[in-house]
Every structure is written in structure tokens, then in C-alpha cells.
Amino acid sequence: MVRYEERRVPVLLLLMSDTHLPRRAARLPDELLARAERADVVLHAGDWVDVATLDLLEARARRLVGVWGNNDGPELRARLPEVARAELGGLRFGVVHETGPAQGRERRCAERFPGLDVLVFGHSHIPWDTTAPGGLRLLNPGSPTDRRRQPFRTYMTAEVSDGRLTEVTLHRLPPRHP
Template identity: 35%
Template sequence: MIKIGVLSDTHGDFPAQLYRFFENCDQIWHAGDWGNIETYNTLKQFKPLQSVWGNVDGQELRIEMPEHAIFTVEQLKVLLIHIGGYPGKYSKKCLRLIHTHRPDIMVCGHSHILKVIRDKEFGLMHFNPGAAGLKGFHSKCTALRFTIEGKTCKNLEVWEMPKTLP
């Protein structure tokens, strides 16, 4: 059994409340738009990390991580990508990756909109954790936490914080 923390679109921010939300997680997955290398360096020292770069991330971050990642946790194959879309409206690149790799879980970011959707067409769970950082049009900062046991995702929890600019 592995507890996973999922976030995206930090844009250089990592609210202190997220440390508490993720403190019992075994791994953290970040779906891109880190915003700066410092946020990445801080998070990779906190917990084991799976991450991809997003469209706002510069070369400094792009040399540290891939544009997309395919990996297995317990018995579930995961696709992690920044710009992925949604069931029925996947990006062309994401759709190719889904057809090629047949993931059980797909995690993306970019939209700043929290969504968890069962994709019946491809038999996968789609997770978009929304945006954890302060920059963007969203009104709340959000992230996800869940447990993977064997071939099952369970105990999904949502973290929310009002977005307040400094």
C-alpha cells in the first residue's frame, strides 16, 4: 500500500499547508508548471518524487525531468503529463501515449481546474489536481491525496486553500 500526493501548477509557490497534507505520503507526483527550480529542489528533498515539466518551465527544469513519464506503482501503470486534456478531449500527444502505453491512471495539470473522472473508454482514472500555487485564474489552491493498493486507488482526499496573493 502506497500513499500518493498529487499536485500541479505550483508556479513557484508551495504553500506550507501542503507539507502537512503530504507529510504521510510515500510519494509525490507533480504534473508540471513548477515555476522555478527552487520549488523543485525543495520538494524533491521532502519526499520521493515523480515529475514532469510544464509549458511555463524553462530549460533549467526541463533538463531535470521529462515532458511526460510512464511508471508503475504497485500494479497500476501511470501516465504523468502536463497538458493532457480530459476524457473525450485529450490532447493529441496524450491520446497517442494512452493508446501506446494503456495506463491505469492518467495525471495532468495545466487547466488549474480540479477534476477526477473515470474514463470508461480507456479504462483509466483521470486525475487533474488543479493548481497548488497562487498564480492563475483559479479561486482555490488544490491538491489530491490517495492510496494505491495492488490494482486499486482508494481513500481519495482533496486539499483546498483559499487563494490569497501576498
């Protein structure tokens, strides 16, 4: 019997958080919506604020993994978990909104989420990419609509291929959006 090496196609990911619609912007940026349609999986780490944004991403994304955040009301909390988990391309992902202060984050998250390979989080609107001792990768895509004290509005893309996270990219959007 001849064995052929199975070649896996990369899983394309779009990571976002803290969309705060319509409070911080009238709509999601066109660039972000275009990427949502091309991604295999969209991960949203909470603070949607309106149900219409959830409906929009559910309609456009092939697969959506999302959680509620501290600014999300009862309708969103009824449809989304506080913590979501998904296996994507051989890696175990977690999504949560709040992880606490930056100091000690890696240790806290590694203790709170054993068994994960990647944790996507939001809340601060500050992009973050670190690896905790033990290997847990922590990613915060920032916010595509509300830059707060950051120079740019941001989101992330990544690929998962053969059980490895690759091509993690922070994308900057112009400071203003209607």
C-alpha cells in the same frame, strides 16, 4: 506448506501541479509540504517555474515523479521528462502537463496513453476526476498556489492498495497565500 495471504500496505500519493513559484506565490503552502513528507510518492504535473521548488520536493519527498510544463525553462526541462511513467502499488501511472481541451479529453488520453491505469495532468488549474471508456482514470489536482478562476487553490491525495486506486480526495486551500 502453509500459505499466508500477503497484505500490502497502501501507497500514499500526493498529487499537485502548476505551482508557478515564485510568480503566483512566495512559497508552497505548509499543509502541502507536510503532506509531501508523509506521502510515499509525490506526483507533480509540471509548471514548477523555478528549480528551487523541484529541489525542495526532491529533498522532502520519499519519491518524486514529475514532468516539465509549458512555463518551465531549460533548467527544469533538463532535469524532468515531458511524460513520466511509474508503477505504484500495482497500477501503471502516467504524468503529463498538457492534455488539450476538456472536450474529448478522455478519448484523446486513452488513445495517447494506452496501457496506463491513471493519468495525472495539469495546465488548466481546474480540478478534474473522470474515467475514460476502457478504464483510464484522469486526475488533475488543480493548483495549490494559483486558483485562477476557481473558488479554491487545490491539490489531491490518494491511496493505491492491492492494485486499486482509493481514497482520491480533492483538498481545498484558502484563496490567499503569501
